[in-house]
Amino acid sequence: MPETTLDNPLKRFDITADQINHVVTVFYAQVRRHPVLGPIFANHIPDSGWPEHEDKIARFWRNAILREKNYNGNPMREHLSRPDIKAEHFPLWLGLFHQVLHSQLPEHLALSWSALADRIGEGFRAGIVSMRQPKDEPPKLF
Template sequence: MPETTPDNPLKRFDITADQITHVVSVFYAQIRRHPVLGPIFADHINDSDWPAHEDKIARFWRNAILREKCYSGNPMRQHLTRPDIKAEHFPLWLALFHQVLQAELPAHLARSWAALADRIGEGFRAGIVSMRQPKDAPPKLF
């Protein structure tokens, strides 16, 4: 159940929009330098498109955490339609995201956001595995 705060009774935890924007910015600066993830992102996001991408992802997180209703889109579809994004990339993405959260936020906020990111990331990873397996293949459970 989401934690409530006086200014937003639907918030999952007490973080500000500015903190979310900051974390997203730091994270994507590191993504661009990552030896595995950086080239994948570079294939889909031009240098001039990074500010718009970061804004979109910050809106995704504000929607997920602050319940701002400021994001519309289908991130699962975006990941599924890019065959170079593989299930094995999600643990790398999450590990880097955890590092940024721990470096940029107080411990209690980093833990709360990391737990939410883990659930979302695992959902994306499992969705990619499920949707990309042959139609008659047995399910992959991990």
């Protein structure tokens, strides 16, 4: 029987670890075929590194949603340290992620996860814009 928010009151919404793992696997299979995102990811993840990357990202999402506390990383630093990852890539990433969520999950779960992904993705996008802009320029707010 799946764990519910009654079983785990810290859980953001009722989804299973297996559902999260599945979405991550399907999503990254599509990322690898994406004409813009695929080459960027290929610059940083060798073919043999995908299982490890997918496991790490699934742990990130399970931590964010299920509060498993099994993710140890700094995703903002990871994105900032790769100059080929640009702010304009985040809408592409989110659009593809939303497509996968809506194709793989019941609508209520897809909407809940989409809202969380939007907040996190916008934080990464804004962080990249802010950290990469010249220090003497006014802040870019969008």
